[in-house]
Amino acid sequence: MKANIAIIGTGGTIAGRGESSVNTSAYACSVVSVDEILSGIPELASLANLQAEQLLQMGSENFATEHLLLLGSRISRLLQQDHVDGVVVTHGTDTIDETAYFLHLTLKSMKPVVVVGSMRPPSALSPDGPLNLYNAILVASSPASRGKGTLVVSNDEIHTARDVVKTSTFKLESFRSPYGPLGYVVEGMPRYYREPARSHTLETPWSIEEIDRLPEVGIVYAHGGIDAGMVDAVTNARMSGIVYAATGNGNVAEHVVGALLRARREGLHVVRASRTGSGVVIRNGAQPDDKYDWLVVDDQAPQKARILLMLALTREARSAELQRMFHRY
Numbered sequence: 001m002k003a004n005i006a007i008i009g010t011g012g013t014i015a016g017r018g019e020s021s022v023n024t025s026a027y028a029c030s031v032v033s034v035d036e037i038l039s040g041i042p043e044l045a046s047l048a049n050l051q052a053e054q055l056l057q058m059g060s061e062n063f064a065t066e067h068l069l070l071l072g073s074r075i076s077r078l079l080q081q082d083h084v085d086g087v088v089v090t091h092g093t094d095t096i097d098e099t100a101y102f103l104h105l106t107l108k109s110m111k112p113v114v115v116v117g118s119m120r121p122p123s124a125l126s127p128d129g130p131l132n133l134y135n136a137i138l139v140a141s142s143p144a145s146r147g148k149g150t151l152v153v154s155n156d157e158i159h160t161a162r163d164v165v166k167t168s169t170f171k172l173e174s175f176r177s178p179y180g181p182l183g184y185v186v187e188g189m190p191r192y193y194r195e196p197a198r199s200h201t202l203e204t205p206w207s208i209e210e211i212d213r214l215p216e217v218g219i220v221y222a223h224g225g226i227d228a229g230m231v232d233a234v235t236n237a238r239m240s241g242i243v244y245a246a247t248g249n250g251n252v253a254e255h256v257v258g259a260l261l262r263a264r265r266e267g268l269h270v271v272r273a274s275r276t277g278s279g280v281v282i283r284n285g286a287q288p289d290d291k292y293d294w295l296v297v298d299d300q301a302p303q304k305a306r307i308l309l310m311l312a313l314t315r316e317a318r319s320a321e322l323q324r325m326f327h328r329y
């Protein structure tokens, strides 16, 4: 029996169109409707019973917290319907890793949710969107995908939303997880080789149904010669937290420490992360976090640490508990 899969269109390159078939990097995004995308892939009809809706039509760089909440609520309502077996979201690739992680932490269902995009628009020579979407629907339809939280399917790989990040502006193999994908889709069959290690969906304290707003958290990207005023700008904007994407293993330049201490005094939580792209930031390693009452990110990318801190702050203000969340999710 075919699975019933709900598809939600939100825009991105997978909904893009170039002036010519050789436009693989310069093209209009978010112009093709989800119905048009689906009708361009006749092979989908034999995979699953599909119902599609256009929730948003925008580049994912424009996604704000209100869009995360809107999308999460809609998916949650669909997952509660008995006849829906899984949900696929078509999404721009730029912030797909942030949206997917947000859904991974806030949806309350065993049913598969797959977020999918493409690096080339459907109008390009060798577009990747049709196969990515085909594979995403296969993954969402598979009983083997139940209980794995939100997944990102790209370039024949199945990634857990917790780990995956976009690593290239144009390559088809842009999506990488530091510990590798959970599995692959080969010849129409999802093949899993490992499980998400960290708590998600049913095992988190956050339910999309209970969140109506998220606190603001800013990211400051460190570099040689950084002006400490970058940190002050986040503090002065009355945000609730700063993720400091530090150099190396979480090093903070001496002249920036004072600005981060001031941020903490003013009530913002400070999280030391790394701009390197992989690896762990150790508590009390490069900086005395206990003394400063700062947090460390564990191994998360700064943009995902921001999502986690926003969610964490909806339930918790105590530093020790916030730190525990970074080591758990």
Ligand code: SIN
Binding pocket: 011, 012, 013, 014, 029, 058, 059, 060, 061, 091, 092, 093, 094, 095, 117, 118, 119
């Ligand atoms: C976007 O993220 O919406 C634009 C880029 C893409 O989808 O690849």
